[in-house]
Amino acid sequence: MVSKRTADDGSEADESLQDLHAKYAAFYRNDQCGIVGTGPYTTMQKVKMGLACVCLLPVVRLTVCTSCVVLCYLGCKFSKTLPRSWQRSFAAKWGGGCARAFLFALGFYYIRETYDSPKDTKTTKPPPPIISNHIGMWDILYFMSSHYPSFVANSGVAKIRMVGTICESMGSMFIRRNADDVTHGDAAVKGNAARMVERLTDPTAPRMLIFPEGTTTNGKSLLPFKRGPFLAKVPVQPVLLQYDYKHFSPAWESIAPMPSLALMSVQWVNTLRVQYLPVYTPSEAEKADPELYASNVRLAMAKAGGLGLSKLTLEDKRVYHSQINPKPASKADKKDT
Numbered sequence: 001m002v003s004k005r006t007a008d009d010g011s012e013a014d015e016s017l018q019d020l021h022a023k024y025a026a027f028y029r030n031d032q033c034g035i036v037g038t039g040p041y042t043t044m045q046k047v048k049m050g051l052a053c054v055c056l057l058p059v060v061r062l063t064v065c066t067s068c069v070v071l072c073y074l075g076c077k078f079s080k081t082l083p084r085s086w087q088r089s090f091a092a093k094w095g096g097g098c099a100r101a102f103l104f105a106l107g108f109y110y111i112r113e114t115y116d117s118p119k120d121t122k123t124t125k126p127p128p129p130i131i132s133n134h135i136g137m138w139d140i141l142y143f144m145s146s147h148y149p150s151f152v153a154n155s156g157v158a159k160i161r162m163v164g165t166i167c168e169s170m171g172s173m174f175i176r177r178n179a180d181d182v183t184h185g186d187a188a189v190k191g192n193a194a195r196m197v198e199r200l201t202d203p204t205a206p207r208m209l210i211f212p213e214g215t216t217t218n219g220k221s222l223l224p225f226k227r228g229p230f231l232a233k234v235p236v237q238p239v240l241l242q243y244d245y246k247h248f249s250p251a252w253e254s255i256a257p258m259p260s261l262a263l264m265s266v267q268w269v270n271t272l273r274v275q276y277l278p279v280y281t282p283s284e285a286e287k288a289d290p291e292l293y294a295s296n297v298r299l300a301m302a303k304a305g306g307l308g309l310s311k312l313t314l315e316d317k318r319v320y321h322s323q324i325n326p327k328p329a330s331k332a333d334k335k336d337t
Helices: 015-023 043-054 057-079 084-105 119-123 137-146 155-159 163-169 191-200 257-265 284-288 290-305 314-324 331-336
Strands: 111-115 130-132 150-154 173-175 208-210 237-244 271-276
Touching: 015 314, 043 057, 057 084, 057 163, 057 257, 084 137, 084 163, 130 137, 137 237, 137 271, 150 155, 150 191, 155 163, 155 173, 173 191, 191 208, 237 290, 284 290
Parallel strands: 111 271, 130 208, 130 237, 150 173, 150 208
Antiparallel strands: 237 271
């Protein structure tokens, strides 16, 4: 639990909390809604949020967003009844349209895309996998609307009602986080990495979206990349996502999904900038060393986006969240004290 001290003027200075945010800077929500989205809010922000509620903006937005999810689910379910050669094409057009409608309803009226590489890379066979930074759930909706790629997801996602069906229509690869990663060198490749390599080298497989950081950040820096996506030794398409905001950050950090969606719904306009970097083709040295390949792609993305390089990991994130939002003590704990 974070402690406080009293300053000379009698005010409480939360020095240790500031140190904690600095230590875990990649996960710090530096916006006007507080680290867990509960404020304190400025007067102007309260006025804007109140006006949005009076105009029923959040009600309309959330209703449309819910409808988009349901329609996407129904379309993906219907696609399974079509001839096999049509299923992917129908699901991509239907699901991509629903995803863009969801984003539009949530205030992403215009998404600015810039290309440092040809726009037709998704037509190459096999198309280079997309390597992107990960900030929030909106990332996946954008890529659904633009590419409808397959992606790596936790096996638990497949069991989520409607969402699991949509992910299956995208050809997503479900994995267990704690499964074996890889046996390197002359030994056979195992577990998740083997499946990923097979998918990335299959010319008939749908394009794959990969978030190599393995978790989300606040979008200000890049975490170390996992080497799994780079074991296939194929060129990759780096993509940078950046959200501009004044009040509430779209980053999915230290905040639950529903409060995040609610706060997004009362923000009048949400903006997203997408930068497609040149396709990165590995050198012979990078093909021989997937960690070098991953590191160099990360460096190229950080330089292009002006992002910092963080050494933090998912485990660090869990520690940070436990510190800023500690679980209430149980009755047994209270008795002990």
